[in-house]
Amino acid sequence: MQLPERRDPRSLPPDSDTPRESPRTATRGVHAGRDDFAELCVHAPPLDLSTTYPVHGVDAACRSLDAQAAGGPPVDGEPIYARLHNPTVARFEQALAEMESAREAVAYASGMAAVTASLLAARLVAGRTTGGHVVGVRPLYGGTDHLLESGLLGLDVTWATADRVGEALREDTVLVIAETPANPTLQLVNIAKIVRQAEARSSGPVPVVVDSTFATPILQRPLEHGATLSLHSATKFLGGHGDVMGGVVATSDPEWAAALRQVRVATGAVLHPMAAYLLHRGLPTLAARVETAQKSAEILARRLAEHPAVASVRFPGFAECDPEGVVGRQMSGPGCLVTFDVEGGLEAASRVVENLRWITPAVSLGSTDTLIQHPAAMTHRVVSEAAKEALGIGESMLRLSVGLEDVEDLWEDLDHSLRAATAEVETVELACA
Numbered sequence: 001m002q003l004p005e006r007r008d009p010r011s012l013p014p015d016s017d018t019p020r021e022s023p024r025t026a027t028r029g030v031h032a033g034r035d036d037f038a039e040l041c042v043h044a045p046p047l048d049l050s051t052t053y054p055v056h057g058v059d060a061a062c063r064s065l066d067a068q069a070a071g072g073p074p075v076d077g078e079p080i081y082a083r084l085h086n087p088t089v090a091r092f093e094q095a096l097a098e099m100e101s102a103r104e105a106v107a108y109a110s111g112m113a114a115v116t117a118s119l120l121a122a123r124l125v126a127g128r129t130t131g132g133h134v135v136g137v138r139p140l141y142g143g144t145d146h147l148l149e150s151g152l153l154g155l156d157v158t159w160a161t162a163d164r165v166g167e168a169l170r171e172d173t174v175l176v177i178a179e180t181p182a183n184p185t186l187q188l189v190n191i192a193k194i195v196r197q198a199e200a201r202s203s204g205p206v207p208v209v210v211d212s213t214f215a216t217p218i219l220q221r222p223l224e225h226g227a228t229l230s231l232h233s234a235t236k237f238l239g240g241h242g243d244v245m246g247g248v249v250a251t252s253d254p255e256w257a258a259a260l261r262q263v264r265v266a267t268g269a270v271l272h273p274m275a276a277y278l279l280h281r282g283l284p285t286l287a288a289r290v291e292t293a294q295k296s297a298e299i300l301a302r303r304l305a306e307h308p309a310v311a312s313v314r315f316p317g318f319a320e321c322d323p324e325g326v327v328g329r330q331m332s333g334p335g336c337l338v339t340f341d342v343e344g345g346l347e348a349a350s351r352v353v354e355n356l357r358w359i360t361p362a363v364s365l366g367s368t369d370t371l372i373q374h375p376a377a378m379t380h381r382v383v384s385e386a387a388k389e390a391l392g393i394g395e396s397m398l399r400l401s402v403g404l405e406d407v408e409d410l411w412e413d414l415d416h417s418l419r420a421a422t423a424e425v426e427t428v429e430l431a432c433a
């Protein structure tokens with residue numbers, strides 16, 4: 001049989017039938033960071049585990065070292081040392097940047113390392129070496145809240161709600177930090193509204209970082225709404241299989257990208273190349289994972305809302321949880337997390353977690369398996385009691401990160417456990433009465 005001659009797609013005329021220059025996010029996830037595969041004659045990314053590299057003369061090495069210490073790329077193909085640059089990490093960064101509609105991305109050893117680097121880089125970009133002020137929009141991830149409250153980084157912090165950011169800004173404010181959907185209440189923040197306030201400061205605009213971990217670049221790309229930085233704990237959905245830790249910050253501002261790399265070189269919070277390889281491998285399936293889990297999350301949220309043992313449900317897909325219409329405008333879907341309050345307080349909530357069969361009682365999120373955790377006792381333990389109370393993070397709250405199991409198995413598991421837990425609590429109450 002005669003096979004038709006293969007045409008080089010690059011030789012096709014640029015007419016209306018040619019694919020668009022900029023593919024959609026799911027397509028970027030599959031192909032980004034893989035442009036040179038044909039040239040390299042590979043189908044999986046090469047993994048470079050070198051800690052050091054042979055140099056081609058002291059002069060060239062010096063030039064490359066200076067450039068990298070200032071946050072630039074290696075010069076003349078002289079990578080020098082793995083804390084400065086690693087090609088496998090750079091590949092993942094390029095891929096994630098493309099998915100975020102950003103020009104660059106900088107990856108770190110964990111989400112918290114990425115948060116720390118963003119705070120330190122903000123000071124550098126503002127031209128300071130010490131001090132500085134940050135506006136935090138609560139609620140934030142427990143670790144981020146704790147880092148800011150601890151004063152460890154020597155930054156002054158003002159907490160504000162999303163619509164009072166403008167009033168909290170000062171002359172020395174170097175960064176506004178927000179998270180959406182926020183952990184664990186799934187509160188939605190209108191990014192453009194925060195950016196407008198931050199830009200209106202009389203002495204000049206303040207950069208805004210959005211922790212977009214819960215949304216992933218599939219559902220939300222903060223730079224498209226004016227944020228300077230989009231941050232992820234890559235440990236969650238990007239890796240997606242619960243076996244890799246990392247963090248990443250995407251930006252289109254070259255000064256910020258250089259500052260973020262400079263901080264990484266100086267503090268050493270680098271992403272391991274093996275972790276970068278796994279994170280890059282997670283990106284092609286990200287859209288499929290998020291879309292499947294999101295469908296199940298929607299079903300579970302609706303059924304939980306009708307369950308007699310459930311007091312209330314927070315889910316971005318419910319109109320009452322999205323007064324500003326963020327879903328559909330800023331976020332293309334409600335996401336894969338559901339937070340709910342159980343009738344019967346801490347005791348009932350603990351029993352629900354203990355009685356499950358398929359759902360894993362564990363912190364973290366965005367894994368293939370469904371995870372459940374108790375925010376007040378676990379992820380937000382480090383947040384002050386007053387802040388927890390103000391944010392409505394109570395003792396009967398549970399946070400569910402929906403995975404890829406069949407939704408009917410998940411529902412049977414939840415329903416059974418909720419019934420058993422409330423029945424047990426009632427029995428105990430009766431026995432005590």
Ligand SMILES: *Cc1c(COP(=O)(O)O)cnc(C)c1O
Pocket residue numbers: 110111112113141143144179183211213214232233234235236245246247
């Ligand atoms: C987990 C998480 C972090 C911290 O990331 P690590 O990888 O655990 O350091 C930051 N922000 C959010 C929203 C998170 O869920």
